[in-house]
Amino acid sequence: MATGASLDPYITRPKVYVLGRQAVVSEELARFLDDEGLQFSTDTEAAAEVLAEIAGRTCYMSFGKGRKTNEQYLENILTSKHGSVLEHAVWNLLITGVSRSLTHELVRHRAGFGYSQLSQRYVDEGDARYVVPPLYQENEELRKKWQETIDLVRKAYADLAEATSQYVLQKRPEMPARDRRKWARQAARSILPNATETKIFVTGNARAWRHFLELRGSPHADTEIRMLAVEVCHALKKESPNIFHDIEIYDEADGMPAVRVTHSKV
C-alpha cells in the first residue's frame, strides 16, 4: 500500500488528532444515585472530568458534599496527589508526522498507555516521508546536507527492496505474494533512517498523559518530542481545562515552546 505519494516528502511538525473522548452514561449515573439515595451534580460538560470526579467521590461517598465545582474538586486531587483518580479519564490520539526515533522514545512510556503503530513490514516505505529535525529547520546549509543524505537513502531503499523481492520470489515461489512482500520489506527496512515518518495511535489516561507532558515537554527532552508534547498539551488542555490547568506552555530561552507542570508526577 503506497501512502503520501503526492505529499511533501519532508515534514516539519507533528500533527495530533483527538479521535476519541469519553461519554457519561447519564441514565446509569441517575440509576446509581437513585439506588444509593444520593444527590449529585457538577458544573463541567467534559465527560473525562465528570468521570474523574465521580471516581474520586466514590472513594469517600462524598456525593453532594464538600467542594462545589469540578475545578475545585480536581485541584484537590492534584494537590493531594491522589493521581489514581485521573486514570479514569482517557483520550485516544492519532499522531502523525513524527519520526521513528520519536516513537522509540514515546513507547518507553508504559504505565497507562496503549499503542498501535504503522508497520514497516506491511506498508511500502518507498513513498515514506521524512521528519526534518528542528535544528536543521533553522539552518539552510545543514538542512540541504541532511536532505541529500535522505534522498540517497530513499533511492537505496527502493533499489534494495526491489532486489530483495526478486530474491524472495526465486527462493520461495510458492509463497503468497503478500507474504513475499512482507519478507522483502522486513529485510529492506533495516536501512531506513530514524527520520522516517511514522503514525501512531495512542490511548492514554490523564495521569499517564500528565507524566508524558512533564518529561517530554521539558527543555531536557529531545526537541522533536518536546514539540509533540506541546501539541498534545494544547489538545488536552482544550479537552479538559480542569485536569490540565496547572500545566502550561511557555517560551524557553532557546526560542522554542516548552511545557511546565506545577503539580509534578501526580
Ligand SMILES: Cc1cc2nc3c(=O)[nH]c(=O)nc-3n(C[C@H](O)[C@H](O)[C@H](O)COP(=O)(O)OP(=O)(O)OC[C@H]3O[C@@H](n4cnc5c(N)ncnc54)[C@H](O)[C@@H]3O)c2cc1C
Ligand atoms: C530527557 C530524557 C532522557 C532520557 N534518556 C534515556 C536514555 O539515555 N536511555 C534510556 O534507556 N532511556 C532514556 N529515557 C527514557 C526514561 O528512562 C524512561 O524510560 C521514559 O522517560 C519513561 O518514563 P517512565 O518510566 O517514568 O514512564 P512510564 O513507563 O510511563 O511510567 C510512569 C511511572 O510509573 C511507574 N512505573 C512504571 N513502570 C514501572 C515499573 N516497572 N516498576 C515500578 N514503577 C513503574 C514509575 O513511577 C514511572 O515513573 C530518557 C527520558 C528523558 C525524559
